[in-house]
Amino acid sequence: MGKVYVFDHPLIQHKLTYIRDKSTGTKEFRELVDEVASLMAFEITRDLPLKEVEIETPVIKATSKVLSGKKIGIIPILRAGLGMVDGILKLIPAAKVGHIGLYRDPQTLQPVEYYVKLPSDVEERDFIVVDPMLATGGSAVEAINSLKKRGAKNIKFMCLIAAPEGVEVVKKEHPDVDIYIAALDEQLNDHGYIVPGLGDAGDRLFGTK
Numbered sequence: 001m002g003k004v005y006v007f008d009h010p011l012i013q014h015k016l017t018y019i020r021d022k023s024t025g026t027k028e029f030r031e032l033v034d035e036v037a038s039l040m041a042f043e044i045t046r047d048l049p050l051k052e053v054e055i056e057t058p059v060i061k062a063t064s065k066v067l068s069g070k071k072i073g074i075i076p077i078l079r080a081g082l083g084m085v086d087g088i089l090k091l092i093p094a095a096k097v098g099h100i101g102l103y104r105d106p107q108t109l110q111p112v113e114y115y116v117k118l119p120s121d122v123e124e125r126d127f128i129v130v131d132p133m134l135a136t137g138g139s140a141v142e143a144i145n146s147l148k149k150r151g152a153k154n155i156k157f158m159c160l161i162a163a164p165e166g167v168e169v170v171k172k173e174h175p176d177v178d179i180y181i182a183a184l185d186e187q188l189n190d191h192g193y194i195v196p197g198l199g200d201a202g203d204r205l206f207g208t209k
């Protein structure tokens with residue numbers, strides 16, 4: 001069964017409070033999401049493999065460690081996932097970025113793919129799917145389905161705020177996917193918003209209504 005990690009680091013919790021606050025404007029909201037994404041990327045990359053290299057310090061020849069070059073792909077779910085990409089790229093700039101766009105079918109209410117563009121070497125990459133909000137879990141499950149259908153084998157899911165309902169759905173549908181969350185909230189309301197949440201992440205990131 002996939003593991004669920006909730007990052008209760010004080011810096012993440014502090015910044016998340018201002019992200020949630022409705023008086024926080026678009027510019028600051030975007031900056032804070034970017035910063036929290038970086039902090040989460042720091043934790044999520046904890047298991048990256050290292051290799052030893054020979055170097056010369058000003059004092060002596062030494063062996064030291066560098067990343068062994070594991071290939072990473074970041075996959076934002078459009079559109080709100082875009083707000084987390086740059087923050088992750090600051091820490092792993094060599095990562096490739098794919099995009100998955102989903103819309104909700106008005107009849108079935110199920111998410112449907114309308115855009116998928118992935119790095120060409122899907123089978124060799126480890127993927128981090130990002131979306132600020134894990135609400136019902138429908139989009140996350142469909143995005144992960146999309147990746148798996150195209151050959152992805154190692155996938156993590158990262159979000160700022162999750163509802164328990166969404167976490168359960170992703171765990172059930174994709175038990176091989178670990179979930180990384182900055183805060184696990186109480187529930188979904190009747191309109192599908194996470195409570196207390198932060199409102200509509202896409203609108204708050206891009207200044208739309």
Ligand code: URA
Nearest residue numbers: 135193194199200201
């Ligand atoms: N998507 C959002 O942007 N906000 C929510 O609360 C739930 C889904």
